Amino acid sequence: MAENTFTIRGAEVIDGNDKPAKRQDLLVTNGVISQLGDILRGSEEGKIIDGSGLTLAPGFIDMHAHSDLAVLTDKQHLAKVTQGVTTEVVGQDGLSYVPNNPETLLLLREQLFGWNADPSELKWDFHSVSDYLTEVDRGSAVNIAYLIPHGSVRMLVRGNEPGIASADELKQMIKLTETGMKEGAFGLSVGLTYTPAMYANDQEIIELCKVVAKYNGFYAPHHRNYGEKFLDAVSDCIEIARQSNSSLHLTHCHMSHPNYHGKTDLLFDQLNRAEKDGIDVTLDTYPYLAGSTYLHALLPSWVQAGGKSETIKRLSTLDSRNRVIHELTVTGSDGNHGGVINWPAITIAGVEKLHNHKFIGVDLVTAANSVNTNVEDFYLDFIIDEELKASCVIFAGHEPNVRAIMKDRRHMIGSDGILTGNRPHPRGYGTFARYLGVYARGEKVLTMQGAIARMTGRSAKRLGFKDRGFISEGMKADMVLFDAQTVIDSSTYESPRVAAKGFEMVWISGIATLKGGSRTQALPGVGLRAR
Numbered sequence: 266m267a268e269n270t271f272t273i274r275g276a277e278v279i280d281g282n283d284k285p286a287k288r289q290d291l292l293v294t295n296g297v298i299s300q301l302g303d304i305l306r307g308s309e310e311g312k313i314i315d316g317s318g319l320t321l322a323p324g325f326i327d328m329h330a331h332s333d334l335a336v337l338t339d340k341q342h343l344a345k346v347t348q349g350v351t352t353e354v355v356g357q358d359g360l361s362y363v364p365n366n367p368e369t370l371l372l373l374r375e376q377l378f379g380w381n382a383d384p385s386e387l388k389w390d391f392h393s394v395s396d397y398l399t400e401v402d403r404g405s406a407v408n409i410a411y412l413i414p415h416g417s418v419r420m421l422v423r424g425n426e427p428g429i430a431s432a433d434e435l436k437q438m439i440k441l442t443e444t445g446m447k448e449g450a451f452g453l454s455v456g457l458t459y460t461p462a463m464y465a466n467d468q469e470i471i472e473l474c475k476v477v478a479k480y481n482g483f484y485a486p487h488h489r490n491y492g493e494k495f496l497d498a499v500s501d502c503i504e505i506a507r508q509s510n511s512s513l514h515l516t517h518c519h520m521s522h523p524n525y526h527g528k529t530d531l532l533f534d535q536l537n538r539a540e541k542d543g544i545d546v547t548l549d550t551y552p553y554l555a556g557s558t559y560l561h562a563l564l565p566s567w568v569q570a571g572g573k574s575e576t577i578k579r580l581s582t583l584d585s586r587n588r589v590i591h592e593l594t595v596t597g598s599d600g601n602h603g604g605v606i607n608w609p610a611i612t613i614a615g616v617e618k619l620h621n622h623k624f625i626g627v628d629l630v631t632a633a634n635s636v637n638t639n640v641e642d643f644y645l646d647f648i649i650d651e652e653l654k655a656s657c658v659i660f661a662g663h664e665p666n667v668r669a670i671m672k673d674r675r676h677m678i679g680s681d682g683i684l685t686g687n688r689p690h691p692r693g694y695g696t697f698a699r700y701l702g703v704y705a706r707g708e709k710v711l712t713m714q715g716a717i718a719r720m721t722g723r724s725a726k727r728l729g730f731k732d733r734g735f736i737s738e739g740m741k742a743d744m745v746l747f748d749a750q751t752v753i754d755s756s757t758y759e760s761p762r763v764a765a766k767g768f769e770m771v772w773i774s775g776i777a778t779l780k781g782g783s784r785t786q787a788l789p790g791v792g793l794r795a796r
Contacts, residue, residue, distance in 0.1 A: 269296040269742065269775025276316025276746060279714045280736040281323040281722030286714065291321065293742040296775035301738055316746060319769055322717045323734050324351025324743035325697050326724035328549040329485075329516050329679025332407075333361050334381040340788055342406035344684050346778050347764035348697045348754075349745035349771055352793065354679070354728070356412035357516065358487040359456030363397045364413075364441055369420045375573045376425075376460075379559025379615060379656035382685040395448040398792025405790030406778055408743070410728055412454040412485055413445040415473060416462040425572045427464045435472055442476045449794030451728055452482035454516070457489040457498075458600060459562060460569040467505055474509030480796065481729060483512035483545075492522045492602030496531055503539045506546070513539075514727060517681050518548035518670060519556070521661045529669040536675065547727050549679035550670055552699045554662025555758070557614060557683050557690040560655040561648045563601045565592050573653050580645050590641045607661070608633075608640045612758075613647075615656035615686020621647070625687045626759065656686045658758065668710050671700075671719075677727065678720040691761040695754030698765030702753035713749055729795060742775035 271293050277286035278301075292300035327345065330353035335342060345353065355361060360380075362373055370392075374383050391397045394411055401409045422437045423430060430438065442453065453473055456462045474484045484506055490498040499515065506513035520529055539546050561569070561576065568579050568589055579585040597603045608629045616625060624632045624647075633643035647655065670676060678700060682693030697720055705716040725734020733741040745768065752767030771779035776789040 268777075270294050271312040271314055271775070273314045273316045273321060273746070276319050276321035277749070278736055279320060279322045279717045281718055281725070281734055283714055283718035283722070286320060291736070293775045296742050298736065298738055298740050298742050301736065314746075314770070318748070319746050320713070320749040321736065321744060321746050322349070323721035323725075323736055324745055324771065324773065325349045325678075325720040326351070326728070326734065327353040327680050327682070327696075328514075328677045328724050328727070329357050329681045330355050331357060331380050331681065331683050334384055334387065335684050336405045336407060336409055336790070337400055338384045338386055339684075340404065340406060341784050343764055343784060344682060344693045344762070346406050346771055346784055347768060348694065349747060349768055350407055350697060351743040351745070351771065351773050351778075351790075352408040352410060352733070354410045354412065354451070356414045356450070357454050357485070357681075358459060359414045359416035359454050359462040360459055361411075361414040361417055363391055364393050364417060364421055364445060366392070366421060369417065369424075372420060372425055372572045373417060375653060377559070378617075378654040380683050380685070393448060394445040394450050398449055398794060401790065401792035404788035406788060407790040408773060408793050409790065410451050410793045410795075411449070412452050413442055413450045415453055415455040415465070415470065416459060418442060418473070419461050419465060423461075425461045425570060427567065427570050429464075429466050430469050435469060438469070439472060439476055442473045446476060446480040446482060446795075449792070449796070450482065451795045452485055452514070453477045454485040454487070456487045458487065458491075458602060460566050463489070463566045463599060467501065470505050471509045474505060474511040478509055478511040482795065483514050483727065484509070485514045485516050487516055490602045491519065492604045493524055494603060495520055495522055495525060496535065499532065499535055503535065503544060503546070506539070506544050507542065512545040513547070515546070515548035517556070517679060518550055519662060520666045520670065521663050525666065526663045527665060529666050532670070533673060547675045547677060547723070548670070548673070549677040550667065551679060551681050551692045551696050552667065552671065552704060553690070553692050554664060554667065555658050555660045555690060556662075557656065557658045557681070557692075559653070560613070560651070560657045561653045563593070563598060563606060564648075565589060565598045565600055569600070576653060577649050580649055586645060589645065593644075594641060606644075608644075610660045612658045612660070613655060614658045614688050614690065617651055617654040621651065621655075622687070656683065656689070658690050668704070671704065672710060676719055677724045688758070689761050691754070691756035691758055694756035694762060695765060698752055698767065699754040701747075701749070702767070706749065706752070742772050744772045746770040
C-alpha cells in the first residue's frame, strides 16, 4: 500500500469552514481525501491511524512568512512543520530574491541578511519566479506560494535609488510584474517603509496592481505607516485597491501606536466602508506584542539609498550622521513610520560579529550604557560595525488591540517569522500553536474552529486554492493531527527556537512530514503556482 494511502479513524474533524468539530473517519487515497464519514468500510487493506482523542484539521497556511531561503537550505524546517504548517506565503514586504540580475541579487543579499542570512550553500542560480518555484520543487518541507516583491522589481529597473519612476521605467516594472504573475505568483507585495519601495509614489503601485488584478491576484502591502498615521496608510491601501480593481490583503495589520489603543473600531469602519464599495479586503496578524526586522530598517530612507556601502559611508560622515541623529530623535524617520525612535523598546536579536555576541537580547539603551556612550551613537556605530547584518525585536504592541483584530471576520494568520539570527522573534516557532493554545483553548478569544478557519479555509480562499485548505472529499491531503487539549507554543523571547507541543502528525499530499511528534525525512512540499 502506498505511503500516501491510509485511513484515520475516530478523530474530531474541524474542516476549515468555521464549523464545530465532528467525529469522523477519513480515507486518503494516493494523497487525496477520497472518503469522509462516520464509519468507513473497505479501507481495512490500508494503514489505519487511530485519531481518537485528537483533532484533524487542514494543514495550516502561513499567510506572511520569511522562509524564502530557509525552505531551500533547512530541509527539516522544524519551525513550521512542528506546528502544523503545510504552506507558506513568501516574497513578503516587497523584498525577496526574484526577479533578479547579478547586481540586484547582491544588493538584496546584503539588505536582507537580517531577515534570511546569506547561506553559503546556495548556488543562487534562480533569477525568476519560475526558477525559484522550480528550486522549491526539488524538495521542501512545506509548500510555497510566492508574491512578487515590488521592491525587488523596482531595484531591477532603477536600482536602490530615490526618485519617481519615469514612464519607461514603469513600463519595465509592469512587464516584470506580468511575467511573474504568468509564472505563478499569487499577487504583489510592497514594503513602503523599506528601500527602495518607499521612494515610489502611489501611482506606481496602482499600475502594478492593475496587472495583478488582471490575473486575479491580490495586493499585500506593508503600508507606509504603522505609527501615528496608521489609518491614513490603510486608507491609502484601500484607494490603491479601488483604482486598480485589485483585492487587498493587509499584512501584519497591527494597530500599536498609543493614539489608537482601544480604537480598533476605526479600522473596522474603514474596512466595512471599503467592502460596501466593492473592495475585497482581508488581513493577517501574529499573536505577539513585538515586531522584528533588520536593525538598519529604522534609518531614514535617504541614508539607505544606493545600498550597504553608501549607507555606511553616510553614517561615517559627520554632517550626514548629525542629520540622521536629528531625524531619529527629533523630527522622526520615515524608516520608523515617521516617528522618533523609542530606544528601550528595541532589542538586538542577531549579530554577525563574535565580539558583539554580548549584546544579543539586550535593548539599545542598556547596550549603550554598558560601553559608556549615548544610544544614538551606539546604534549608528553598531550598524556600521555589523555591516548592516544585525536584526532586532521591537516591543510596541497593545494586547487589547491584538485581541480585537484577531476576532475580525476578515482575519487570517501570518507568523511574519524571521528564522535567522542568534535570538529571533518566537513567532517563527510559536504563532499557530499560540493561537490554538492561548487564544482559543485558554482565553477563548476565538473558538477552536474559528482559529483553524483563520489558518486554513479563509487563507485558502484568499489564495484561490481549489484543491487544499479544507477537509473534504477531493481535496489534497494536506492535514494536521493534534491534541486540542495540550497544544501550546513553547518558544519565548529568551529561547525562541523551541518546538510547539501537542502536534502528532502533519501531511502534505498524504505524505507525513511529522509523525509521532517527530520530523520525518520526507520533503513533499512544492512550489505552488497560481492559476
